[in-house]
Amino acid sequence: MNASLLTTQQQENHVVDGSIRRNINSMIDGFIGSLPDPNGLTSAERRGIIARYTAVLEGNFIYWMTATLLSVHSEDARPILLENLHEEVRDAHPAMMRRFAIAAQAFPTDTDALAVHEDLTNVRLFLGRLLGVQSVLTMAFFEGFIQRFMRYLADLAKAEGSTELEYTDVHGVCDIEHTEGLFRALAAEMAVNQPDPEQDIFEGVYLLRTLIQTIVFGHPEAVKA
Numbered sequence: 001m002n003a004s005l006l007t008t009q010q011q012e013n014h015v016v017d018g019s020i021r022r023n024i025n026s027m028i029d030g031f032i033g034s035l036p037d038p039n040g041l042t043s044a045e046r047r048g049i050i051a052r053y054t055a056v057l058e059g060n061f062i063y064w065m066t067a068t069l070l071s072v073h074s075e076d077a078r079p080i081l082l083e084n085l086h087e088e089v090r091d092a093h094p095a096m097m098r099r100f101a102i103a104a105q106a107f108p109t110d111t112d113a114l115a116v117h118e119d120l121t122n123v124r125l126f127l128g129r130l131l132g133v134q135s136v137l138t139m140a141f142f143e144g145f146i147q148r149f150m151r152y153l154a155d156l157a158k159a160e161g162s163t164e165l166e167y168t169d170v171h172g173v174c175d176i177e178h179t180e181g182l183f184r185a186l187a188a189e190m191a192v193n194q195p196d197p198e199q200d201i202f203e204g205v206y207l208l209r210t211l212i213q214t215i216v217f218g219h220p221e222a223v224k225a
């Protein structure tokens with residue numbers, strides 16, 4: 001179709017459905033494909049992944065979705081982000097996350113929290129810049145990753161002898177719709193709040209990807225040791 005015949009909103013949808021979304025999906029595919037076999041890990045390594053994941057997700061998901069809500073200019077993006085937050089709070093997802101970690105005997109220690117400290121801080125500071133498009137894109141990547149990661153996280157917990165899988169069951173399903181919603185919010189935000197062309201719109205995505213790599217593979221210095 002001739003791009004000049006499209007409205008601005010249609011053009012933004014086109015970009016979001018096309019190259020941006022392909023890029024996000026291929027980053028998630030690459031990451032999921034690199035995950036170590038849970039049965040090839042030691043119990044301590046499996047526990048560490050669950051603990052670092054919990055150290056990041058329990059206290060930060062709602063915070064980061066709230067930061068994203070504060071960052072957007074689009075009136076159409078806001079209800080999508082609000083609905084996501086509403087579900088998180090109403091269904092007490094942080095409590096669900098904590099139950100999952102405790103049952104797998106993987107509640108984070110100070111060592112687990114400090115292993116992600118630097119990368120976590122980088123994502124917090126980035127989202128604090130309140131850049132609408134970049135923040136929504138970062139959370140779209142996050143939702144897409146979480147949904148694809150749930151089966152693996154459940155396998156780690158099962159290998160640790162846990163049967164408490166409500167967190168992974170719920171997020172393997174609800175985050176499919178959440179990811180779709182975030183991409184709709186991204187299209188809406190891009191239509192009204194174009195990022196500075198000097199800025200890399202994937203900056204937050206890359207910072208979050210680094211954090212997720214640290215969750216799975218541990219702190220680079222710990223990996224070397």
Ligand SMILES: [Fe+2]
Nearest residue numbers: 061088093171
């Ligand atoms: Fe959640």
